[in-house]
Amino acid sequence: MEQKKVVPLNKQQHAKTKISNENAFSHIANEHMLPIVVHEFVVAGAEFPVVFVKDSQNDSFQPVVLLGLAANQNLIIEEGKWQALYVPRVARNYPLVLVQPDPDSDRLVVAVDESSARVNENEGFPLFKDDGSETDYLADRKKQMSDYVEYSQMTRGFSAKLKSLGLIKEQVLTITVDGEPRNINGIHMVDEKKLNELDNDAFLELRKSGFLTAIYAHLMSLQHTQKLVQKLAKPA
Numbered sequence: 001m002e003q004k005k006v007v008p009l010n011k012q013q014h015a016k017t018k019i020s021n022e023n024a025f026s027h028i029a030n031e032h033m034l035p036i037v038v039h040e041f042v043v044a045g046a047e048f049p050v051v052f053v054k055d056s057q058n059d060s061f062q063p064v065v066l067l068g069l070a071a072n073q074n075l076i077i078e079e080g081k082w083q084a085l086y087v088p089r090v091a092r093n094y095p096l097v098l099v100q101p102d103p104d105s106d107r108l109v110v111a112v113d114e115s116s117a118r119v120n121e122n123e124g125f126p127l128f129k130d131d132g133s134e135t136d137y138l139a140d141r142k143k144q145m146s147d148y149v150e151y152s153q154m155t156r157g158f159s160a161k162l163k164s165l166g167l168i169k170e171q172v173l174t175i176t177v178d179g180e181p182r183n184i185n186g187i188h189m190v191d192e193k194k195l196n197e198l199d200n201d202a203f204l205e206l207r208k209s210g211f212l213t214a215i216y217a218h219l220m221s222l223q224h225t226q227k228l229v230q231k232l233a234k235p236a
Contacts, residue, residue: 005115006099011132014112019095019137020124023080023117027094032068034088037151038158041214045221047084048076049228052159052168052188061159061168061188063218066228069175069184075231089148093141095119098149108149110142158211165202167194167215175229189222190215 007013028034033053036044041063044050048065055062065088067076076084095116098108112119112127125137134142162168169191173184195215198206206212 004113006097006111006113008099008101009096009110009112009127011128011134015128015132016121016126017112017128018120018122018124018126020118020120022124025077025082025091026080026118027116028067028091029074029077029080030072032071032073033064033066035062035064035090036088037148037155038063038211038214039151039154040086040089041217041221043086044088045217045224047086047224048221049223049225050218050221053186054170054188060156061163063155063159066225069177069182069225069228069232073232075228089144089151093145096138096141096145098145110145158209158214161206161209161211162190162215165194165198165206167191167198169194173225175225177229177232190218192219 036050041050044065048067050063050065052061052063054060067074069075076082095113095118097111097113099111101107101109118124126135127138129135159168167190168188171187171189173187175182175184206215
């Protein structure tokens with residue numbers, strides 16, 4: 001696997017740098033899940049199963065979309081092409097990324113992964129104009145990354161709220177591929193029974209926070225697991 005070379009963006013060093021759109025999703029070709037933010041549940045949940053995975057280090061839950069049913073298996077990317085309408089926010093801006101300039105810093109700076117084949121000086125979207133100012137392409141990407149950081153903070157609050165109410169449960173997904181049952185472990189989802197048993201105050205708080213829409217989008221999205229199964233099944 002190619003070693004990443006992530007360096008902070010610099011208008012002198014990267015004056016001629018361009019980002020090609022060729023193979024725009026090669027960096028996630030082997031990812032079977034991608035993190036999403038709560039603002040994406042409705043649109044992402046219209047195409048992919050939205051579930052939660054547990055971070056064992058801090059006992060928190062991260063919402064993700066399932067793109068495959070096993071590690072290193074992406075059923076949405078075929079021949080380098082993204083075979084869905086919606087592209088999760090986390091996948092849109094690479095090879096531009098946000099990094100901490102040093103481990104103790106709260107500040108984030110825009111960097112570029114120079115090891116990406118999409119980074120070059122010949123074709124694609126330039127990052128800087130001839131006068132050294134940012135192009136609209138770079139400004140738009142920076143805005144998207146900034147929004148993602150803000151939305152991620154709100155998503156952590158959303159997941160923490162569900163956890164505090166005891167609404168997240170572990171669920172083994174059992175699927176049938178070519179007549180053989182398979183179990184998918186490590187998946188968590190909202191416990192619909194407990195959700196319906198919440199007292200009025202707790203339920204109202206979820207509604208006022210705008211979280212109910214996301215919860216129901218998550219629950220409805222689980223039906224899309226079957227679409228992944230169909231993609232995985234051998235052609236007749």
